[in-house]
């Protein structure tokens with residue numbers, strides 16, 4: 001029997017196919033279907049820095065108001081760091097997922113600036129999460145902030161979150177860092193037990209009728225898998241931490257390529273939203289059949305075998321390949 005088990009963030013998973021954060025993982029009605037379809041773990045939707053800050057702000061206002069009114073108020077008002085409405089619903093979701101699922105539950109925290117809100121990492125851990133995924137979803141548009149400043153801030157944030165928890169920490173990144181290898185090492189030094197490559201950044205659109213800027217969410221396509229493929233192949237062997245692939249994983253072939261490049265787990269959202277949780281079964285079937293045909297006994301055996309350090313011509317993962325690629329284009333018809 002082909003062994004699909006893998007280790008991610010020090011957790012033993014029965015399969016490298018993981019349901020990444022999205023509406024499906026936030027819907028308790030989907031959980032059993034994801035587990036039955038073979039998910040190795042699930043990542044719950046993110047708790048956002050903005051939600052926590054907003055909640056803390058509202059409660060602080062209430063606190064100040066009452067404290068002004070009654071001298072003894074400070075002694076009977078609840079401590080401000082007790083989880084309440086928005087975030088507390090989220091913590092309840094983590095507790096529920098933990099109770100109902102036999103597979104690891106990864107909670108996600110989404111934010112970019114160090115601050116009091118990172119205490120929620122501890123609340124998520126206390127609610128039963130097996131690990132935390134910190135999503136550094138950011139788009140630095142302020143020209144006075146340098147790349148070095150932004151990277152320092154992210155590394156400090158990772159240190160802060162890590163200091164709050166005793167469970168493993170993964171960091172989900174955008175792909176647009178100038179020196180990805182160096183930044184990956186800094187995050188690892190700051191305490192990241194794993195990197196999730198990558199976030200998809202959502203750019204807004206302009207509505208030509210109303211001339212309004214509108215949010216437009218489009219799901220990924222399989223073509224997007226090349227970006228995590230490139231970086232996982234390059235980072236495999238150079239960082240010690242776990243590597244998770246996210247973006248563009250739509251079928252078993254996509255998943256397999258990422259494992260060959262060096263991913264410990266392969267995550268999927270768009271494909272599961274399009275085809276339902278049972279699509280994981282189709283992906284797993286493909287993995288098993290491919291491995292059996294080629295006499296691979298386990299995922300561990302194949303992982304990283306087509307990473308940068310393990311291919312005869314590492315240049316295909318590098319810029320020199322750019323020249324060859326653009327000159328390899330052949331028109332299929334003349335127009």
Ligand SMILES: Cc1cc2nc3c(=O)[nH]c(=O)nc-3n(C[C@H](O)[C@H](O)[C@H](O)COP(=O)(O)O)c2cc1C
Pocket residue numbers: 020021022023044045046108110135172198199200217219220221246247248249267268269270271
């Ligand atoms: C509707 C939707 C909601 C999402 N919500 C979250 C979220 O709460 N936290 C997060 O880290 N990623 C979130 N994502 C991003 C996915 O986890 C994933 O990284 C991204 O969609 C790329 O993977 P894919 O190509 O398999 O879709 C969301 C994606 C979609 C489409």
